[in-house]
Structure formats: C-alpha cells, structure tokens
Amino acid sequence: MKKFEFNTANKKKYQELLTHYDDIQSALMPVLHLAQEQHSWLSPEVVAHISELMGIPEIKINEVISFYDMFYDHPTARNVVQVCTNITCSMFGGREIHKGILDHFQLHNMRPSQDGKLYIQKMECLGACEMAPCMRINNIYEGHLTLKTAVQKLEVLP
Ligand code: FES
Structure with missing residues (x-):
C-alpha cells in the first residue's frame, strides 16, 4: 500500500486546524476535507494515515466518509462536478x-x-436554489444553467 502523508503546506494547515477544536476528534471533518483536497479522494492509505495521526479508529473514519456525499471513498477526477x-x-x-x-x-x-x-455527481440540494438550476465545479457554484452553458463550462476545464 502506497503511503500517504500531508505535504508540507497541509501539515501546517493540519496543525492550525487542531487549534480550533477542544478535542482532536471534532477536527475530523475538516481534516478529511484537507486530505481530499490534496489526494482527490479518501483512499485506504489516506484513512490509515489520518487514523494514525489523530488516534481515531479507521472504522470510525470510514463511517464518516460513507455518510457524507462530499467525501469520496473511490477515485474521482481532476474536476469534481x-x-x-x-x-x-x-x-x-x-x-x-x-x-x-x-x-x-x-x-x-x-x-x-x-x-x-471529469467526475459527475448527481446531488441533492446544493443550498443555492436561487441560482437554479445549478452545479458546483470543484466547490465553485455555477447557476442559471442550460445544458449548453453547463457543457461549455465543463469543456474548458483543464
Ligand atoms: S434544489 Fe437547491 S440548489 Fe438545487
């Protein structure tokens, strides 16, 4: 299994994140976001590293990952839509x-x-109904779409 660890910048961010919480377990969600930003999905190596780092059992981390739509336990792509x-x-x-x-x-x-x-994901309400119909590309909202404008926005992605 290829080992994962946070890069230098994210090691600093990780330490900084911990200062916002009274106990380390409460920081799990933001730490998972940070890891996913770096690795694009939460692979078993990522989970193993976070488990070791935070002292949280892998099974607990996997429960959180499987509960939330915004965490991925399988490979995604450069652009998550x-x-x-x-x-x-x-x-x-x-x-x-x-x-x-x-x-x-x-x-x-x-x-x-x-x-x-590209990785396309059908979602429940993104919390931006005033922009309907909308999508989120790598966490950036695009609204008032037509199929044509949606496709155009995706075609120009790297
Ligand atoms: S229904 Fe709320 S953002 Fe689409």
Whole structure:
C-alpha cells in the first residue's frame, strides 16, 4: 500500500486546524476535507494515515466518509462536478442537465472519465436554489444553467 502523508503546506494547515477544536476528534471533518483536497479522494492509505495521526479508529473514519456525499471513498477526477437535481433545480431542468452532461461526455454518474478530467455527481440540494438550476465545479457554484452553458463550462476545464 502506497503511503500517504500531508505535504508540507497541509501539515501546517493540519496543525492550525487542531487549534480550533477542544478535542482532536471534532477536527475530523475538516481534516478529511484537507486530505481530499490534496489526494482527490479518501483512499485506504489516506484513512490509515489520518487514523494514525489523530488516534481515531479507521472504522470510525470510514463511517464518516460513507455518510457524507462530499467525501469520496473511490477515485474521482481532476474536476469534481456536482449537479443538483433536487426540487427547485429540477423545476428548471436540473435532471435534464445532469443527464445531458453524462450523454455529451459519454460518462456514467460517479465514475471518473478515462482521461481523469471529469467526475459527475448527481446531488441533492446544493443550498443555492436561487441560482437554479445549478452545479458546483470543484466547490465553485455555477447557476442559471442550460445544458449548453453547463457543457461549455465543463469543456474548458483543464
Ligand atoms: S434544489 Fe438545487 S440548489 Fe437547491
């Protein structure tokens, strides 16, 4: 198993994060976000490292990862794209946009593209209903989409 550890910048961020919490366990979610930012998904090596670092059993960490949609226990891609298909976005075409994106790029939901560029994920409400229909590309919101503008935004990604 290839070992994971935080890079120098993230080691500092990790230490800084811990100062915000009374006990180390409470820092788990932000630490997982930090690890996912660095590694793009929370692989068994990442979980093993965090478990050792924070003294939290791997099984507990895996429970948290599997509970939340924003944590990935499988490989993603350079660009993680979350497309909202909840009620408000659906009223404005969110489901069609999600399906249209998958069809256009010939992808499956939650499976990375072969070139490692795109990972498309159907999501429940992203908390930005005023921008419906919307999606989040690497945590940046894009709203008032049509299928055409959504595809254009994804085509120009690195
Ligand atoms: S329903 Fe799509 S952001 Fe709320």
